[in-house]
Amino acid sequence: xxxxxxxxxxxxxxxxxxQANKNVSIDVNKGEILALLGENGSGKSTLxxxxxxxxxxxxGEIEIGGKNVVFRxxxxxxxxxxxxxxxxxxxxxxxxxxxxxVIGQENSVxxxxxxxxxxxxxxxxxxxxxxxxxxxxxxMSVSEKQSVEIMKILYRGADVLILDEPTAxxxxxxxxxxxxxxxxxxERGCCIIIITHKLAEVMEISxxxxxxxxxxxxxxxxxKDSTPQELTEMMVGSAVSLEIDRPKEKLSEQPxxxxxxxxxxxxxxxxxxxxxxxxxxxGEILGVAGIAGSGQKELCxxxxxxxxxxxxxxxxxxxxxxxxxxxxxxxxxxxxxxIPEDRLGMGLVAGMSVMNNVILKSYNRNxxxxxxxxxxxxxxxxxxxDFDISTPSVTHEVKKLxxxxxxxxxxxxxxxLAPKVLITAxxxxxxxxxxxxxxxxxxxxxxxxxxxxxxxxxxxxxxKSISDRLMVIHGGEVVDIVxxxxxTKEDIGMMMxxxxxxxxGGEAV
Amino acid sequence: xxxxxxxxxxKRTGASGGAQLASRLIxxxxxxxxxxxxxxxMGYHPLEIFGKIITSSLSTYSRFxxxxxxxxxxxxxxxxxxxxxxxKFWNIGAEGQFYMGAFGAALIAFGFPDLPAWLLLPLMGLxxxxxxxxxxxxxxxxxxxxxxxxTLVTLMMNYIAISFISYLQYxxxxxxxxxxAAKIARFSDNAILPKVFGIHAGWIxxxxxxxxxxxxxxxxxxxYQIDVLGESETTAKYAGMNTLKIMIIAVLLSGxxxxxxxxxxxxxxxxxxxxxxxxxxxFTAVITAWLxxxxxxxxxxxxxxxxxxxxxxxxxxxxGIPSSITEVLQGVIIFFVLGSEFFINYKISFRKADKEG
Numbered sequence: 001x002x003x004x005x006x007x008x009x010x011x012x013x014x015x016x017x018x019q020a021n022k023n024v025s026i027d028v029n030k031g032e033i034l035a036l037l038g039e040n041g042s043g044k045s046t047l048x049x050x051x052x053x054x055x056x057x058x059x060g061e062i063e064i065g066g067k068n069v070v071f072r073x074x075x076x077x078x079x080x081x082x083x084x085x086x087x088x089x090x091x092x093x094x095x096x097x098x099x100x101x102v103i104g105q106e107n108s109v110x111x112x113x114x115x116x117x118x119x120x121x122x123x124x125x126x127x128x129x130x131x132x133x134x135x136x137x138x139x140m141s142v143s144e145k146q147s148v149e150i151m152k153i154l155y156r157g158a159d160v161l162i163l164d165e166p167t168a169x170x171x172x173x174x175x176x177x178x179x180x181x182x183x184x185x186x187e188r189g190c191c192i193i194i195i196t197h198k199l200a201e202v203m204e205i206s207x208x209x210x211x212x213x214x215x216x217x218x219x220x221x222x223x224k225d226s227t228p229q230e231l232t233e234m235m236v237g238s239a240v241s242l243e244i245d246r247p248k249e250k251l252s253e254q255p256x257x258x259x260x261x262x263x264x265x266x267x268x269x270x271x272x273x274x275x276x277x278x279x280x281x282x283g284e285i286l287g288v289a290g291i292a293g294s295g296q297k298e299l300c301x302x303x304x305x306x307x308x309x310x311x312x313x314x315x316x317x318x319x320x321x322x323x324x325x326x327x328x329x330x331x332x333x334x335x336x337x338x339i340p341e342d343r344l345g346m347g348l349v350a351g352m353s354v355m356n357n358v359i360l361k362s363y364n365r366n367x368x369x370x371x372x373x374x375x376x377x378x379x380x381x382x383x384x385x386d387f388d389i390s391t392p393s394v395t396h397e398v399k400k401l402x403x404x405x406x407x408x409x410x411x412x413x414x415x416x417l418a419p420k421v422l423i424t425a426x427x428x429x430x431x432x433x434x435x436x437x438x439x440x441x442x443x444x445x446x447x448x449x450x451x452x453x454x455x456x457x458x459x460x461x462x463x464k465s466i467s468d469r470l471m472v473i474h475g476g477e478v479v480d481i482v483x484x485x486x487x488t489k490e491d492i493g494m495m496m497x498x499x500x501x502x503x504x505g506g507e508a509v
Numbered sequence: 510x511x512x513x514x515x516x517x518x519x520k521r522t523g524a525s526g527g528a529q530l531a532s533r534l535i536x537x538x539x540x541x542x543x544x545x546x547x548x549x550x551m552g553y554h555p556l557e558i559f560g561k562i563i564t565s566s567l568s569t570y571s572r573f574x575x576x577x578x579x580x581x582x583x584x585x586x587x588x589x590x591x592x593x594x595x596x597k598f599w600n601i602g603a604e605g606q607f608y609m610g611a612f613g614a615a616l617i618a619f620g621f622p623d624l625p626a627w628l629l630l631p632l633m634g635l636x637x638x639x640x641x642x643x644x645x646x647x648x649x650x651x652x653x654x655x656x657x658x659x660t661l662v663t664l665m666m667n668y669i670a671i672s673f674i675s676y677l678q679y680x681x682x683x684x685x686x687x688x689x690a691a692k693i694a695r696f697s698d699n700a701i702l703p704k705v706f707g708i709h710a711g712w713i714x715x716x717x718x719x720x721x722x723x724x725x726x727x728x729x730x731x732x733y734q735i736d737v738l739g740e741s742e743t744t745a746k747y748a749g750m751n752t753l754k755i756m757i758i759a760v761l762l763s764g765x766x767x768x769x770x771x772x773x774x775x776x777x778x779x780x781x782x783x784x785x786x787x788x789x790x791x792f793t794a795v796i797t798a799w800l801x802x803x804x805x806x807x808x809x810x811x812x813x814x815x816x817x818x819x820x821x822x823x824x825x826x827x828x829g830i831p832s833s834i835t836e837v838l839q840g841v842i843i844f845f846v847l848g849s850e851f852f853i854n855y856k857i858s859f860r861k862a863d864k865e866g
Contacts, residue, residue: 304747326746346747360737361749363733369731371730371732
């Protein structure tokens with residue numbers, strides 16, 4: 001084998017007392033896709049951030065094309081031909097694709113639109129990326145935005161592409177399109193590093209895989225010679241079961257939550273929810289699949305009483321709850337936890353301690369004007385223990401915890417409230433495998449207790465295996481409620497785009 | 510390689526409490542040194558001036574008393590402001606709430622001058638609290654209804670309140686016995702706060718309120734609600750809190766405390782009301798509240814330090830040194846202490862230029 005094009009040798013990096021990378025070494029050849037696999041906090045992001053110039057290593061060497069390099073800023077990395085696509089896109093909404101691609105690149109005062117578009121079209125054809133240069137970013141879907149990001153990097157002449165969890169927000173069809181692009185780039189000699197949590201994708205797209213654990217590189221394996229089970233065990237450091245249980249429970253006779261023709265228009269008059277109807281029974285997990293922004297947030301907020309609906313009804317055990325205050329809904333035992341992209345959002349108070357966060361919904365349970373701090377401490381310690389939250393103390397600020405632990409605080413609090421309805425949106429967002437499986441287990445436990453669980457998720461594999469029934473939504477409408485055993489991922493993907501299988505090419509009504 | 514490339518600013522993961530305190534103390538020492546330099550340039554000996562500041566504000570009983578009068582006023586105003594600030598309600602209308610509180614106290618003082626002091630004084634305080642509270646509540650309600658900026662409205666309400674007192678002073682409340690001078694009559698003796706250990710009894714009220722507010726903010730549900738609401742209104746609603754009610758209570762409390770400050774100043778220091786009686790401390794209190802990180806016990810300390818500077822300004826003037834030196838000192842201290850926040854939250858590291866660069 002020839003010399004690898006990129007070589008990271010014995011990289012070390014610490015943040016304060018935390019050692020994020022400890023003697024990590026990876027190498028990537030030209031025309032190769034390397035997957036980085038590891039749990040949260042295993043140092044994957046830190047590592048690629050050093051390769052893209054955002055951080056500088058404390059020690060160790062980075063070699064590109066056999067030459068030692070030191071990056072002091074992302075600009076240095078770009079100049080060396082390295083481009084990174086972050087989880088959150090860095091595009092300007094009001095500009096077109098072409099404008100976003102060339103921004104900060106052209107030094108001339110007047111931009112030649114013709115020249116610009118010609119170069120973009122040439123790159124599109126070369127790599128098989130379909131892009132409309134004149135489309136404004138705010139009109140684009142997530143995958144179109146991602147294509148613009150990739151194009152931005154190619155336009156700069158980069159031949160090393162780093163992707164940080166690129167598939168988290170895509171449909172199966174979009175993922176396939178992305179993988180086609182990546183394979184095309186690989187054939188043209190690009191180096192690609194991809195970070196992902198999804199083992200199936202590692203197996204499908206990568207040539208080799210490097211497993212990181214607790215800041216150290218554990219092993220590098222040729223993908224086709226290894227199995228998902230082996231990789232997981234190396235990643236977690238112990239044997240894990242990749243099976244998600246789906247215990248059959250006795251359903252409640254009447255629906256616990258009954259949503260009927262719920263509708264909501266945005267301020268501009270766009271339909272956010274359109275005649276959405278479904279029933280949720282005690283003892284089941286109803287999965288909800290849909291592209292981000294299909295009405296998930298609105299549904300959650302209306303049920304929790306945070307948003308007013310324009311029409312329809314939401315009944316809890318037969319009683320209308322639409323129009324009740326959030327507090328009244330909370331008291332009836334309906335718990336909603338929505339994990340937004342930034343993870344903190346409205347469920348938690350970032351600047352407050354774990355202790356003060358766990359009592360957010362129960363601080364008022366004792367009579368009198370004083371907070372029951374002893375209760376707060378006991379509850380916090382119990383939740384920290386039950387959910388295995390790693391925090392220096394219960395008085396530690398939540399925003400200083402890692403993502404997984406933040407989510408556990410939120411979910412722990414909601415479950416402690418012993419709700420009758422548990423609405424949870426993206427509870428495993430950004431979590432590693434171990435932590436995710438813990439959360440699936442917790443949700444199943446709730447189901448066994450007869451709780452009605454509405455699980456709004458992203459990963460179709462997970463949705464398919466944990467849900468008793470699976471509801472697919474598109475544009476604020478229910479496309480269909482299906483038996484997850486009897487549909488393929490591709491069918492679900494089609495439904496997420498608004499096509500009902502069988503109804504030949506037609507929009508579902 | 511340019512210098513900018515060699516300086517790296519990174520976020521700190523959280524400095525310890527001790528480190529934070531230390532960096533603030535260092536900031537104050539640096540501020541004193543920097544203002545010392547300014548004094549040198551102006552041709553004065555810094556140590557001499559620092560000495561004068563201390564002696565002119567603390568050395569005699571009457572000077573100490575004056576400093577304490579200001580400390581009480583500044584602490585009360587800062588306490589009021591900090592309640593609203595913790596909720597991120599930017600109440601900079603302490604001046605107005607102070608004057609309306611003083612007006613409320615005066616209404617009672619002139620209305621029932623012969624009531625016994627044990628009844629009259631609490632009534633004055635109560636009325637001052639209500640008037641100050643309502644004055645703060647008006648901008649809050651306008652904000653709730655029309656989503657206006659409370660910063661602007663509370664600020665503008667100051668000028669209405671001050672002009673209203675001027676109107677009283679030059680018009681209907683002008684004292685006919687003052688031989689033409691525009692002045693409001695003196696309160697009856699029953700309406701004047703007695704002295705305890707030579708300083709007006711306001712200091713006891715102040716200390717009690719500091720303790721009460723510390724407990725309120727730290728250990729009660731209301732304090733918790735105010736903090737949550739300050740962090741995010743959606744979160745507060747999500748937790749089932751009645752956000753409007755919490756805001757009204759907190760704002761009433763904020764304005765009310767400033768109103769009580771007005772009562773104390775009117776009753777104990779001015780023994781009447783005038784349109785000059787705040788000396789602009791309603792604005793200074795914004796600074797002291799902020800420097801004290803909105804923590805009641807710290808507010809007392811910061812207010813005392815600022816009062817020393819305020820008090821010594823006059824004394825320096827008499828000695829032929831411009832009183833603005835103390836203002837320079839105030840400004841420099843604020844600059845450095847606020848600047849130190851940056852060093853608490855961020856770390857700056859320098860790198861050596863490498864051979865290739």
